Amino acid sequence: MGKFVISKAKNGEFLFNLKADNGQAILTSETYTTKAACTNGIESVRKHCTDDGRFERKVSTNSKHYFNLKASNGQVIGKSEMYESPAGLENGIASIKKNGISKTVVEE
Numbered sequence: 001m002g003k004f005v006i007s008k009a010k011n012g013e014f015l016f017n018l019k020a021d022n023g024q025a026i027l028t029s030e031t032y033t034t035k036a037a038c039t040n041g042i043e044s045v046r047k048h049c050t051d052d053g054r055f056e057r058k059v060s061t062n063s064k065h066y067f068n069l070k071a072s073n074g075q076v077i078g079k080s081e082m083y084e085s086p087a088g089l090e091n092g093i094a095s096i097k098k099n100g101i102s103k104t105v106v107e108e
Contacts, residue, residue: 002026002099004042006035007108014038018045018078018099026095027069027078042105044077045069049100055093057086065089069096 005025006016013031016038020026027045032038048054048071056068056076064082067089071077080096083089 001104002095002102003104003106004045004102005106005108006038006042016042016078016105018096018102020095020099025081026092026099027080029078030076039105041077044071045096045100046102048072048077049096052093052097055096057089067093069100 002018002020004016004018006014009015009031011031013033014035015031016029017025018027029038029041032041048069054070056070058066058068060066060082064084065086065088066082067080068076069078080092083092
């Protein structure tokens with residue numbers, strides 16, 4: 001099972017990464033002004049990560065594939081890394097569905 005890692009950005013705000021078992025970041029959050037808001041973002045991932053309809057699949061200007069995980073209000077909770085293919089993107093989403101329910105949260 002993966003884990004959520006909370007860290008501080010250079011501007012003093014908080015963000016989290018969802019990391020897979022291999023330590024690779026598979027979802028990165030937006031920044032939050034408070035640690036409590038960051039923790040709420042993690043709860044939102046847990047709540048929405050199993051709903052395929054919450055994943056917005058996209059293609060960047062350089063033809064890389066990525067996705068956003070969105071909350072029920074339409075706000076982006078987190079973004080994926082860039083993938084070379086649609087199949088890679090779908091594997092990434094499958095990993096979020098598996099690891100996003102993790103109860104493990106650590107701070108860096």
